[in-house]
Amino acid sequence: MSVFLNTATWADVMSLITALHNIFAVGEMDCIFMVMKKLIVSLSLVIFLFSLSFTVSAKALDENVEIAAIEAGYENSFVLDKSGNLWGAGAGEKGQLGNGNQVKTPFFESIAEDVSAVSSGGLHTLIIKKDGSLWGFGSNEVGQLSDQAEKQNSKPVKIFDKVKAAYAGYAYSLVIKEDGTLWAFGSNAQKQMGTKVASGSKPVQLMDGVKTASAGRYYIHAIKEDNTLWDVAANKKLDDSVTFIAEGREHFCYIKENGELWGMGLNSDGQLGTGNFDVAPSPVKIAENISKAACGYNQTYILKSDGELLVTGSNTDSQIGLEGQDKVNQFTSLMTDVSDISSTAGHCMVYNKNGELLVFGNDSSGQLGLGGAASKSIITRANTAEMQKKDSDSAPNNKSDDKSNKTLFIIIGAGAAVVLAVVVIAVVLKSKKK
Secondary structure, eight states, X not given: OXXXXXXXXXXXXXXXXXXXXXXXXXXXXXXXXXXXXXXXHHHHHHHHHHHHHHHHHTOOOXXXXXXXXXXXOSSEEEEEETTSOEEEEEOOTTSTTOSSOOSOEEEEEEEESSEEEEEEOSSEEEEEETTSOEEEEEEOTTSTTGGGSOSEEEEEEEEESSEEEEEEOSSEEEEEETTSOEEEEEOOTTOTTOTTOOOEEEEEEEESSEEEEEEOSSOEEEEETTOOEEETTTTEEEESSEEEEEEOSSEEEEEETTSOEEEXXXXXTSTTOBSSOOOEEEEEEEESSEEEEEEOSSEEEEEETTSOEEEEEEOTTSTXXXXXXXXXXXXXXXXXXXXXXXXXXXXXXXXXTTSOEEEEEEOTTSTTSSXXXXXXXXXXXXXXXXXXXXXXXXXXXOHHHHHHHHHHXXXXXXXXXXXXXXXXXXXXXXXXXX
C-alpha cells in the first residue's frame, strides 16, 4: 500500500513544484489559487490512502481468510493464510507474538507477511519467509534464537538464510538447512541434543541427510532422506519407512508409509492410546489408516484418512475436547471432516473442511483467541468476524498502530505547513503588486 500511495501522489507533487515556479517566474495570481487547490486535493488524497492502508493492515481473522496452516505453541496460537499472512494470539511477555508488544493478546492479531512456515515453542517463535530466510522472536535467554538476537525480541530478528524447515522446542530450536543438515541452538539441559553438546546460542550441527524432525521437551527425533527414523541424541535408528513425527513431553508418535501409527514413551495419562497406562520403552503399533498426528504434553490427537479426529490422554483443561472426563487411555472419536490439527501443552487447534477454526483447552493467556474471558474453553469457533471484533478499549496497545497514527499526524502537519506557506507567499505577492 505504501508504494501505491507514493506513486499516486508523486505526479501531484511534481505539478506543485511546476506551479510554484510559475508563481515566481510569471507572478500570476491565478496560479496561487491553483496551487492551493492542488495542495488541498493532494493532502486529502494522502490522508485517504493512508487511512485505507491502515484499515487493510488491521484485517480480522474471519471466515473469509483461507487458512493454510495452524500452529499451537506453549501459550500461543498462530494461523498462516494462503497469501503468507501470519496471525497470532496469546502470551507476549517475552515478545513471543512478534507484534512489538510484551503483553498478552487475547484476539488473533496480524503479525507478519510473506511467511511460509511457523513453529512456536515455550517462549519463542520461529518463522520461515518465502525467500527461505529464518526469523525468530521472543525469549533468547538461553540462546534459542541463536547469537543473532538480543535476550528479548518483540519483533522478528533474522537468524539464517537457505532454511528448509524449523522447529521451536521448549527452550531451544532446530533448523534443517536446504542442504539437509540439522542444526540446534539454545538449552540442552535435558541432553536432547546429545551429551557432547553444550547449551548456547551458537548453532551446532547434529546430523545430515535430514528430511524432517521434531523438537520435544526431552527428545529430538529426525526422519532422514531414506525415511529412516532416528533418535538424534543417541544417534540410533528406530524404524524404517517413516513419513511423519509428532512429539509430546515424554512420549512421541510416528506414522509409517502404510498409514500405521506407532508410539513410545510415558503413558501415565493414557497419552499413547493403548488402552492401558503402561509405559512403552520401545515403539508399539497403535492404529491404522492415519494421515496426521499431534501431541500435547500428555495427549495425542490422530487424524484418519477420512477426516475423523480421535483423541486420548489428559483432559484436565478440556484440551482433548471431551466433556466430563479427566483422562482416557484409548482413542475416542471427537469430530469428523477435519483438515488439520495442532496441539501443545494445554490447548488444541482444529481446522475443518468447512473452513472453521475450532479451539479448545487452556486459555489462561488468551491463546485461544477468544478474548480471554475464561481460563479454559470447550470447542469454540474462533475465525468469525464477530469473535475477532475488537473495540478500542479491549484491544492491546499496538506499537505499530501508534507509529501509523504518528505518521498520519506528521503528514497532516506537513501539509498544513505547506498550505500556510503558500498563503503567506500569496499575501506578499499581492502586496507587491499594489
